[in-house]
Amino acid sequence: MRAVPVRAGHPLGEVGADGGVEWWIVLAIGLHGGMDTLELRAEADAVLAELVRDPSGSARLREDQWQAVAALVEERRRALVVQRTGWGKSAVYFVATALLRRRGAGPTVIISPLLALMRNQVEAAARAGIRARTINSANPEEWETIHGEVERGETDVLLVSPERLNSVDFRDQVLPKLAATTGLLVVDEAHCISDWGHDFRPDYRRLRTMLAELPAGVPVLATTATANARVTEDVAEQLGTGSGDALVLRGPLDRESLRLGVLQLPDAAHRLAWLGERLGDMPGSGIIYTLTVAAAEEVAAFLRQRGYPVASYTGKTENADRLQAEEDLLANRVKALVATSALGMGFDKPDLGFVVHLGSPSSPIAYYQQVGRAGRGVDHADVLLLPGREDEAIWRYFASVGFPPEEQVRRTLAVLEEAGRPLSLPALEPLVDLRRSRLETMLKVLDVDGAVKRVKGGWTATGQQWAYDAERYAWVARQREAEQQAMRDYVATTGCRMEFLQRQLDDEKAAPCGRCDNCAGPWLDAVVSSGALSGAAGELDRPGVEVEPRRMWPTGMAAVGVDLKGRIPAGQQAATGRALGRLSDIGWGNRLRPLLSESAADAPVPDDVLTAVVTVVADWARSPGGWASGAPDAQGRPVGVVAMPSRTRPQLVSSLAAGLARVGRLPLLGTLAYAPQAGEYAAHRSNSAQRLRALAASFTVPDDVAAALAATPGPVLLVDDYADSGWTLAVGARLLRQAGADQVLPLVLALAG
Structure with a gap:
């Protein structure tokens, strides 16, 4: 008697073709535990039949599943x-x-x-x-x-x-x-x-x-x-x-339904164009994974413009929208969800026909987990990786936010001990140099280790001895590096791709699959039409991202001697600004990351970047509420350009400000100055309170800039290289508005997020 799947979409057990129980299963059960075990097995199979909606009642657990059930129920x-x-x-x-x-x-x-x-x-x-x-x-x-x-x-x-x-x-x-x-x-x-x-x-x-x-x-x-x-x-x-x-x-980890492949294309425009031309040919509906939220939104917008029914799905997607997106994919109302890892473990669509990665995950184990969404209840599903040159920069960023160094952990424990009372995350933030998400994760680890405890009102130190396991954390960091190298090797391998992933998971039964592009030959080519490439390049080259201003000061600033709290007064706020692009996107991000990396030499702004920024400003002016829109409540035209000071990229920022002033025929009013008491403190990736603490008294408005603002009141463009937390722009805008600017319009090359 042959065993066949219950039905497509329910790889939960097996059904005998004639509905009976195979003799060897009866014998095995009888030898193992007698009739009580046999009765339990029959009862278990009856439950399975209900679970998978098998009206014949002939569904049964596979032997490996029954072994697990028996261990739980009998033993x-x-x-x-x-x-x-x-x-x-x-x-x-x-x-x-x-x-x-x-x-x-x-x-x-x-x-x-x-x-x-x-x-x-x-x-x-x-x-x-x-x-x-x-x-x-x-x-x-x-x-x-x-x-x-x-x-x-x-x-x-x-x-x-x-x-x-x-x-x-x-x-x-x-x-x-x-x-x-x-x-x-x-x-x-x-x-x-x-x-x-x-x-x-x-x-x-x-x-x-x-x-x-x-x-x-x-x-x-x-x-x-x-x-x-x-x-x-x-x-x-x-x-x-x-x-x-x-x-x-x-058990063995081979997925017989999956056909794995890698397609290396020259750049982001080629990858986007290729996807725009080939998505309709992919089987059924599927998931397109990206490494960042910005890329997911960017790719989804591009594909929608090409007429594909797609939706983005990220950690920033509202819960109701997530639920709708899941339902749309399950019902095949969309061709694909363009998702980050937020759509990962556990999402179950048995007939998912494909998984495409625009960008390589940093771990082959994570990659295996994500591609496992496909092909659960169908005979064939396609899995394709399109690696990008931005991948490793994104890997480095996520690797940099692991468990904090010992001095930061000790500082946090000392603050909690000195407080003598529970401290909430907002109260603790101004006193330690960690972003809230990283601080919370660290506290959870310390809680499990017994060094702190979460109580009503926040966190408190227990006073227990705690050792910083530097060796373990270093090993984990090395493991992450090894996983990144494994993903490079996966892309480059000429051997079986499924076998490669199985070996990364220590599967002793790993063997060539016979299906992947290396075993059976590529099933897709890298050809992209000139029209599709032009359209994708145009989409990626389209500049301009809104920069939302800060509207509330961080809580707890008084604890660190900064007299700022509550809502930022309307007369001290910046307006909604603009950036050329995000560092995390696959368009301008790829162009801006090398320009703004810590290892990049300071130099004047490149001509093509300046031209793109001018385009951003022109589009901004024509947008609703912009100074050239003609709307009754439109902002006034900027009366001048002011630059933020920069210790790391002074040429880049000053040349950007000067270039904008020249092209826009605006006065270059000057540059804000560092205050005498401003230190060299750099609050990279620290929390809002710590950043504001470092910045609050770091800048001043020089006399010539103040005089120019007094002589010609009106909006000013405030120019900087990039915005991460937004606090530098908030502090600079506050100073300029106090000095007489009617409005401050922030303009930066890049948003960090």
């Missing part, structure tokens, strides 16, 4: 399942949940990292008659109701985001009750537990505490598709905390 073990994307890990924990609940166990708690994954899991559970609820950042208004349902036994499955584990109320009031009543704990995307993994999340490390507090005999299942041997060992060790060794079930 009440802790198990780590490392299986390829689409293997059917969710079937294991939903079937185990149904069996355990029927035997009187408490609800299953699933720690799940992404909202898209949670939504899919709730829908899948309902198909099997399993009542599932979720607690995450998108539904706080439902939390109290859900807590009550769990306590009354009305919920079979509770999906919880890892961030909830470190919420004070949840940790102190809800988590102890869950730990005491949980019937099964599931840790989805378990590689996030390990800081050796490609997507380490400190909130996951709180699970060690929960694992240690679980009553004896409560089974635990951890699942992932992207764990190499080191990560597997680390997760299994944490999983077995206080409960002996964890069972590790690891």
Whole structure:
């Protein structure tokens, strides 16, 4: 009797062609555990049939899935399942949940990292008659109701985001009750537990505490598709905390439906043009991954102009828009979502026909995880990588925001100890030199390590001894470098691409796939028509990005001796400004990054860049509200140009200001000056409070600039090389407006984000 898939889109188990149970399975089960085991297996298969909507009732778990279910239900073990994307890990924990609940166990708690994954899991559970609820950042208004349902036994499955584990109320009031009543704990995307993994999340490390507090005999299942041997060992060790060794079930990671390829094109315009011409030929609908938010929005806008139904999906996309985008892709109402890694783990569209990467991820393991979205329920799906020259600059940026140096960590601990009371993130920010997101991540790690604790009102030091594990952090940094080199090697390899990825994940069964462009030959060429290339180049060369002004001073500035708080008075604010481009986009970003890199020599602004900036100013003038728009409430025409001072690029900034004044026939009013007390402090990537602290008293308006403003009041262009936090422009605008400028119009070459 032949085994066939349940149906396309449900790689959760198998169905016998005649609906029967194969004799060798009966024999294996009987030898293993007798008729009780056989009855349990039949019951498990019946649950699976409900889960996958198989009216014939002939669905059954595969042997590797049954092994995991049996370990959880019969043996009440802790198990780590490392299986390829689409293997059917969710079937294991939903079937185990149904069996355990029927035997009187408490609800299953699933720690799940992404909202898209949670939504899919709730829908899948309902198909099997399993009542599932979720607690995450998108539904706080439902939390109290859900807590009550769990306590009354009305919920079979509770999906919880890892961030909830470190919420004070949840940790102190809800988590102890869950730990005491949980019937099964599931840790989805378990590689996030390990800081050796490609997507380490400190909130996951709180699970060690929960694992240690679980009553004896409560089974635990951890699942992932992207764990190499080191990560597997680390997760299994944490999983077995206080409960002996964890069972590790690891399968081959080849994805038979995927055809992998790499296409190297000369530049961003060629890549965009190629995609614009070939997207319609790609099978079904899919995902186009980019490395940055700016690139995702840029590519989506270009493809929409070419008539493709696409949507962008990033960390900045509103939750309602994300949900709509997911639904549109699931229903094939869009050809593709143009996404960052925000659309990654857990998004489940079985018939996804292709995944294209415009830009190479920095890790082959992360790449494997993302391409695994495709081909789950179809025989063939195409996976294509289009690497770009900007990739490594983006890798370097993300690598630079890892765990902070020891002195910054010690400073944070000292501030908390000296405070003698809990400090919130806004209160702590002005006192330490870290951006809020990085500060919060560091505090979560310190919390798990026992050095700090999150309490009502913020964070407090525990006074416990804490050691900075420099060797471990250095090893992780070296591992990141090795992963980056592996991605370079993946692009360049002449061997099998799937085998390459399998070996990166330490898959002992790695072997040539016979399908990829190296095994079977390329199926796509690099030809781009001149018309498409011209259109793409024109889109990428289109200059101009709005620069939103700062409107509120950071909180807590009084604590560092700066008397600024609340809303910036309207008479001291800058107007919405303009930038030539973003450093993170694939158009002007590629041109501006070398010009503004730390290693670049200072030099006058290149002619083509100045010409593009002039175009930005002309478009700005004609825009609604611009001084040449003719609108009744339009800004007045600038009366002059003022430059910000620069210690690193004085020629670049001054020549840009002078060039704009010359072309626009405006007076060059001069340059703001550094105040005598201004130090050499450079607040690179620090938080807003620290930047403002460094900048607040660093500049002055020279007498000749002040006199010019007094003689000819009106708007002025304020010119600088780039804007990162926006505080330099905010401080400069405040000074100019106090000196008599009617309005300040910021103009920079680049936005950092």
